[in-house]
Structure formats: C-alpha cells, structure tokens
Amino acid sequence: MTTRHALFVLALPMALFACSSSKTNGGASLDAALDGGLVFDLIADFTTDNSIAPIDGRQGLFHVWGDLSIKGQFDPPLDPNQPYVYPIDLTTGNPNGSGPGSFHTHATNWGVWGAALGTDFMPRMDSEAGVSPSGTAYKGTYDASKYQGISFWARATTALTRVEVIILDAYTDGEATFAGLPVPDGTDPTFTSCVYSNDVKFNCSPYLVKFRMDSTYFPKYQSEAYQIDTTWKRFDVFFADTRQDQYDKGFHAAAQPFTATNIDVSHLTSMSIEVTATYVGTTPSPNDFEIWVDDVEFIK
Numbered sequence: 548m549t550t551r552h553a554l555f556v557l558a559l560p561m562a563l564f565a566c567s568s569s570k571t572n573g574g575a576s577l578d579a580a581l582d583g584g585l586v587f588d589l590i591a592d593f594t595t596d597n598s599i600a601p602i603d604g605r606q607g608l609f610h611v612w613g614d615l616s617i618k619g620q621f622d623p624p625l626d627p628n629q630p631y632v633y634p635i636d637l638t639t640g641n642p643n644g645s646g647p648g649s650f651h652t653h654a655t656n657w658g659v660w661g662a663a664l665g666t667d668f669m670p671r672m673d674s675e676a677g678v679s680p681s682g683t684a685y686k687g688t689y690d691a692s693k694y695q696g697i698s699f700w701a702r703a704t705t706a707l708t709r710v711e712v713i714i715l716d717a718y719t720d721g722e723a724t725f726a727g728l729p730v731p732d733g734t735d736p737t738f739t740s741c742v743y744s745n746d747v748k749f750n751c752s753p754y755l756v757k758f759r760m761d762s763t764y765f766p767k768y769q770s771e772a773y774q775i776d777t778t779w780k781r782f783d784v785f786f787a788d789t790r791q792d793q794y795d796k797g798f799h800a801a802a803q804p805f806t807a808t809n810i811d812v813s814h815l816t817s818m819s820i821e822v823t824a825t826y827v828g829t830t831p832s833p834n835d836f837e838i839w840v841d842d843v844e845f846i847k
Contacts, residue, residue: 585695585698585783585846585847586846586847587698587844587845587846587847588602588603588694588844588845588847589602589842589843589844590605590666590697590843590844590845591609591650591666591842591843592644592645592648592841592842592843593609593635593636593640593645593648593649593650593840593841594640594645594646594647594648595635595648596635597609597610597632597633597634597635597650599666599668599843604669604689605668605669605689606668606669606670607666607667607668607669607670607817608631608632608633608666608667609633609650609664609665609666609840609843610630610631610632610633610664610665610666611625611633611652611654611662611663611664612625612630612662612663612664613654613657613661613662613663614657614658614659614660614661614662614824615659616656616657616658616659616833618655618656618658619654619655619656619657619658619662619833620654620655620656621652621653621654621662622652622653622655623651623652633650633652635648635649635650635651636648636649636650636651636839639651639839640839640841641700641779641841641842642779643700643779643781644700644841644842645841645842648841649839649840649841650664650839650840650841651837651838651839651840652664652837652838653835653836653837654822654835654836654837655833655835656833656835657824657833657834657835658824658831658832658833659824659831660823660824660831661709661821661822661823661824661834662821662822662836663713663819663820663821663822664819664820664838664840665713665817665818665819665820665821666817666818666819666843667686667687667816667817668687668688668689668691668815668816668817668818669686669687669688669689669816670687671684671685671686671687685722685723685724685740686720686722686723686816686817687816688716688717688723688813688814688815688816689814689815689816690812690813690814690815691786691812691813691815691845692812692813693847694786694812694845694846694847695785695786695787695846695847696783696784696785696786696787696788696845696846697712697714697783697784697818697843697844697845697846698781698782698783698784698842698843698844698845698846699781699782699820699840699841699842699843699844700779700780700781700782700840700841700842701775701779701780701782701820701838701839701840701841702775702776702777702778702779702780702838702839703775703776703777703836703837703838703839704777704836704837705776705777705836705837706774706775706776706777707758707774707775707776707822707836707838708759708822708825708834709760709822709823709824709825709834710757710758710759710775710820710821710822711755711756711757711758711760711820711821711822711823712755712756712758712782712784712818712819712820712821713753713754713755713818713819713820713821714753714754714755714784714786714789714810714815714817714818715753715754715815715816715817715818716754716810716811716812716814716815716816717811717814717816718741718811718814719741719751719752719753719754719791719797719810720740720741720751720753720816720817721740721741721742721743721751722740722816723740723814723816724739724740725739725740725814726739726740728811728814741797745795747797748797749797750795750796750797751797752791752792752795752796752797753791753792754786754789754790754791754808754810755789755790755791755792756768756784756788756789756790758773758774758775758782759773759774761793764790764793765788765790767785767788768784768788775838779841781842783846785846786808786810786812787808788808789808789810790808820838820840822834822836822838
C-alpha cells in the first residue's frame with residue numbers, strides 16, 4: 548500500500564444528510580446473546596442514502612474509489628464531479644439487522660492496487676482550524692477511544708479474496724495533519740503529515756487487518772468467519788489487532804516491534820474495505836468483486 552490512498556481524493560461536501568436508523572443511538576443492534584456480549588454504536592445502515600448517522604458529531608458519506616487503471620469501472624458508476632455522492636441499493640440489505648438498504652458496488656478492471664469503499668468520520672477542517680500550505684483543508688479527526696473497533700455486515704456475489712479493512716489516524720492519512728499532536732517516533736517536528744512514499748519513516752502506511760491473509764500478523768482473521776461470501780455475515784475488526792502492512796512499513800513501525808499496534812484511536816480519520824489486486828510475482832491484475840455492506844457500527 549503506497550500512493551493508492553491518495554487517489555480519487557477530493558474535498559468532502561459539507562452538506563451531509565441524516566441517516567435513519569433502526570437502532571437506538573449507542574444501543575445494541577442485535578440481541579446481546581447473539582452478539583457475543585458486544586454492544587454497538589451506529590455508523591451507517593443505508594436505509595435512505597449513503598451518509599453516516601450524525602451521532603457524537605460524526606459526519607461522512609460512504610463512497611468508492613480505485614487506482615489509476617484506465618479501464619477501471621464501478622457499477623453503479625462513479626460521478627467524477629461528485630465522487631462522494633453514491634447511490635445505495637434500497638431493496639437489498641442485512642436481514643439480521645436493519646433490513647432493506649445497503650451500500651452496493653461492482654468493481655471491475657482495477658488492476659494497479661485495486662478498489663475500495665469507505666467513509667471519513669469528520670468533515671474537513673476550515674481555514675481557521677488549519678489548512679495545508681496548498682490551501683486544501685485537512686481532514687478532521689474523530690475520538691474513537693471509547694470504542695474497541697468497527698463492525699459491519701457484508702455479502703458478495705462470489706467469495707472475495709485479498710480483503711483488507713483499513714483504519715486511518717492522523718499520522719497515517721496523507722490528507723490529515725498531526726500538527727498540534729505529539730511528534731511520533733522522534734520524527735522531524737517540521738513535518739505535519741505523513742507522505743505517500745515507500746520505505747521512508749513518515750510513509751502513510753495505514754493500520755489494517757487482512758482477512759485470510761498474512762496469518763503471522765493477523766491470526767484472528769484467518770477462519771471462514773472472515774470470508775466475505777454469498778451469505779450475510781458480521782465482521783468484527785478490533786483496533787488492537789490492526790497493524791501496518793509488513794510490505795509497506797511506515798510511520799509508527801520503527802519505534803515498536805512490528806507485531807505491536809500503535810494506532811492513535813483518539814484521532815481517527817476514516818475507515819475502508821479494500822479489495823486489492825491479484826499478484827503473480829510482482830505483476831498485478833484486476834481482482835473484480837461485487838459487494839453489499841450494511842449496518843456499519845463501532846464496537847463498544
């Protein structure tokens with residue numbers, strides 16, 4: 548993972564729409580006995596549109612993005628003039644939760660690094676809060692320290708391979724700034740954001756878990772329970788399990804053993820579900836997929 552997280556990035560619209568929910572704010576989405584005792588706090592259930600629920604100040608829109616493949620396409624298609632406005636499937640949804648309404652996309656021919664769907668948690672900061680030298684507003688950050696992780700339900704037309712769930716903080720998101728935060732790992736304090744450049748200390752290497760890949764670093768995520776397939780399943784991803792990719796080391800990795808997480812949960816910027824390209828040696832090829840996602844929640 549290198550420059551791909553900087554692609555298809557445009558300013559987030561400030562006019563966001565409220566997302567209706569079948570769940571109470573801060574309540575459990577399903578019976579606690581079925582949920583293994585976990586309690587959830589709604590991010591989005593897609594009953595009306597692609598916005599996240601305006602709970603605890605959170606604002607964002609689920610959207611899709613991909614690499615620089617000339618032939619890469621999404622269905623429904625992505626409007627390059629409104630990249631954050633994306634239609635939902637009003638008829639299909641998680642039957643174990645909110646029912647009809649889900650985020651749906653069919654991604655084809657993305658053959659450089661792949662394609663992804665996800666959301667920011669907060670709007671970009673205005674000029675008074677802080678802007679980059681270029682004048683582009685930085686992403687805002689959200690304090691998720693009261694949560695353990697992120698949960699979502701998903702299904703696909705066929706079993707998916709090479710799935711990664713990515714959670715970015717202020718230190719690993721090139722559109723965010725860590726100005727005003729402690730400078731990590733002895734990094735030059737003149738830097739205020741990470742950069743998309745492989746094998747440098749301040750590389751924007753995101754925190755992630757890999758489903759059924761890289762078993763040394765993600766042992767909890769190797770079972771069939773973490774296979775996105777044709778049936779609706781719930782997937783729980785815990786912050787404590789996230790790591791920077793061993794093949795794309797970056798900002799925090801030098802200071803601690805690579806098996807230790809160092810994500811700044813109090814300054815999260817976004818989350819995404821990414822399906823990466825298929826590799827034969829070092830040559831990538833498209834890893835087409837069709838997915839429905841519903842009932843995205845924080846785990847308390």
